[in-house]
Amino acid sequence: MGATPVVAHDLMSREYTIKEAGYVFMYVSNENATLVDVYFDDVVMTHTKGNVVQYNEYYPFGLQTANSWTRENTTGNNFLGNGGTELNTTSNLYDLAYRNYDPILGRMNQIDPMATKYASLTPYNFSFNDPVTFTDPSGADPEYGITRYTYDDRVDHYRGQFYSGGSTSALRFHTGGRSGGITNWSYAPSFGQLVQMRNDALRLSLSVLAFVQKYRLEVWEQGRNYSDNEGSVEFHHQYYFLKSISQQQQTGNGPGWFDDPQGEFFFDHWRNGKGQELNLNSAEWSRYMRSNDYLANVSIASHLYSLGIKNSGRISGSFAGKTGKDDWRSGYGMLNGSNARVGGLQYAGYAHVNSNGSISYLLNFTWNDIMDPKLSELGDRVGSALFPGTPYTVHISWTDLITITPK
Amino acid sequence: MRLYVLFVLLFLLQSCKEPACDWKGGEIIDYGTYCNDDFKIKVYKEGNFLRYEVENKKDDVAIKNDMDISVFHHWGLFLDNDKSVWVFSSDIGDAVWKRDSVTGEYRKRMFHHFLTRDSVPNELYASSLKRFIK
Numbered sequence: 001m002g003a004t005p006v007v008a009h010d011l012m013s014r015e016y017t018i019k020e021a022g023y024v025f026m027y028v029s030n031e032n033a034t035l036v037d038v039y040f041d042d043v044v045m046t047h048t049k050g051n052v053v054q055y056n057e058y059y060p061f062g063l064q065t066a067n068s069w070t071r072e073n074t075t076g077n078n079f080l081g082n083g084g085t086e087l088n089t090t091s092n093l094y095d096l097a098y099r100n101y102d103p104i105l106g107r108m109n110q111i112d113p114m115a116t117k118y119a120s121l122t123p124y125n126f127s128f129n130d131p132v133t134f135t136d137p138s139g140a141d142p143e144y145g146i147t148r149y150t151y152d153d154r155v156d157h158y159r160g161q162f163y164s165g166g167s168t169s170a171l172r173f174h175t176g177g178r179s180g181g182i183t184n185w186s187y188a189p190s191f192g193q194l195v196q197m198r199n200d201a202l203r204l205s206l207s208v209l210a211f212v213q214k215y216r217l218e219v220w221e222q223g224r225n226y227s228d229n230e231g232s233v234e235f236h237h238q239y240y241f242l243k244s245i246s247q248q249q250q251t252g253n254g255p256g257w258f259d260d261p262q263g264e265f266f267f268d269h270w271r272n273g274k275g276q277e278l279n280l281n282s283a284e285w286s287r288y289m290r291s292n293d294y295l296a297n298v299s300i301a302s303h304l305y306s307l308g309i310k311n312s313g314r315i316s317g318s319f320a321g322k323t324g325k326d327d328w329r330s331g332y333g334m335l336n337g338s339n340a341r342v343g344g345l346q347y348a349g350y351a352h353v354n355s356n357g358s359i360s361y362l363l364n365f366t367w368n369d370i371m372d373p374k375l376s377e378l379g380d381r382v383g384s385a386l387f388p389g390t391p392y393t394v395h396i397s398w399t400d401l402i403t404i405t406p407k
Numbered sequence: 408m409r410l411y412v413l414f415v416l417l418f419l420l421q422s423c424k425e426p427a428c429d430w431k432g433g434e435i436i437d438y439g440t441y442c443n444d445d446f447k448i449k450v451y452k453e454g455n456f457l458r459y460e461v462e463n464k465k466d467d468v469a470i471k472n473d474m475d476i477s478v479f480h481h482w483g484l485f486l487d488n489d490k491s492v493w494v495f496s497s498d499i500g501d502a503v504w505k506r507d508s509v510t511g512e513y514r515k516r517m518f519h520h521f522l523t524r525d526s527v528p529n530e531l532y533a534s535s536l537k538r539f540i541k
Contacts, residue, residue: 318519320474320499326455328479336477340500340519372497374481391497 262331294324321345
């Protein structure tokens with residue numbers, strides 16, 4: 001090594017932008033054609049960090065690809081997938097309010113608490129096996145992924161219904177207002193127009209989020225129910241349920257006075273049941289109780305709203321439930337209001353405050369009532385003297401998920 | 408003659424009054440207006456719901472129904488000796504309107520259980536409303 005350098009120092013530097021996670025190797029080499037001594041000194045590598053701290057790439061069912069990375073020594077955001085729910089990075093499970101979801105299997109680890117609502121699907125399914133369309137932030141009931149439909153609180157709650165049939169064959173659009181009152185107006189489009197309206201509304205709901213927030217469209221046609229609840233499978237569920245009612249009506253032995261088989265069932269049990277207490281908790285009865293719009297959206301929703309719950313946690317209680325029907329021809333009408341003597345409408349379950357401020361209530365309900373029809377009110381239509389009966393107590397149990405979005 | 412005119416006037420005055428308020432209290436199991444010296448109780452049907460309204464001597468509404476009781480279930484009202492108004496319904500349950508001794512206002516108490524013989528006045532248990540008592 002000479003005492004005096006032949007050439008002055010050259011400052012050499014090189015910048016490289018790192019585009020993905022990995023390792024950096026740095027080496028120096030003397031590539032002169034002839035033998036020249038070159039001295040490298042003060043070799044330094046500086047890593048200037050960019051603004052990106054996390055990069056996630058997902059398969060459709062929520063598993064992250066190998067391209068995903070999180071910068072070291074930073075706290076990753078694990079609330080990115082499945083509508084903002086937490087991914088437990090230790091177990092690799094999505095930690096939902098009601099269940100754990102395994103994105104590797106594309107299946108839940110526990111049975112769906114709303115399994116009776118979707119009898120045709122495996123209770124372990126995630127988003128009806130259609131993760132592109134649906135998301136399931138609560139783990140209880142998938143929702144439409146694009147719009148995240150929930151019904152609004154009482155103040156701004158509207159659900160529309162178009163239906164035909166009955167004595168008028170007219171189609172009516174109903175809106176339920178704050179007081180639970182129903183207003184309607186009638187007109188009579190053809191069935192073709194009716195389907196067109198349904199499709200238009202569905203398209204609208206896909207493109208105009210505000211529309212979905214405010215309306216739910218149901219199209220009824222004599223025993224068949226097309227419900228485009230923003231594309232949810234409730235459509236199939238309601239369709240089959242009402243179809244089964246229709247079949248029972250055709251083959252039943254009843255006098256034909258009743259609007260639904262449940263009404264006939266209650267009346268028959270009053271006549272022939274000898275006062276035996278009824279405990280009804282089948283999937284069919286669960287569906288029947290869940291299908292009552294007034295009960296879910298006005299009676300129960302207004303009670304839950306009045307609780308003023310702010311935090312997630314277990315809740316239970318009872319109140320005077322109402323079905324919104326006051327006739328004697330349907331099961332809803334015979335139930336009319338729950339009976340405080342035998343417990344009223346009891347509920348117990350879990351309230352979950354969602355990230356968008358809405359609250360989802362997964363509750364087990366029991367409707368407690370006494371059936372003691374006053375035949376003199378029915379007059380000639382039933383022939384009161386012909387039908388002596390015995391009063392009885394009835395308990396109907398079901399589970400429902402009710403989401404209330406604050407204004 | 409003067410006495411005769413007086414009698415006629417008295418008769419006319421009597422005729423102008425409302426129907427005789429001679430209801431003795433007790434059970435009400437049918438629609439109508441029930442009147443005695445203290446109260447006038449109107450019971451009627453609105454849609455398929457039972458409505459009742461109790462007016463006091465000054466024709467002020469003392470009690471007004473606040474529940475949707477279906478008329479397709481058995482129902483009954485009862486005015487007991489303490490001037491409490493009992494409401495029975497197979498549809499939604501039972502309640503009693505009792506007078507607050509301080510304010511004079513009527514307050515409703517809903518029962519969340521079957522009423523027993525001990526919890527109702529004897530005159531009520533002796534009426535046809537016994538069917539609602541366990």
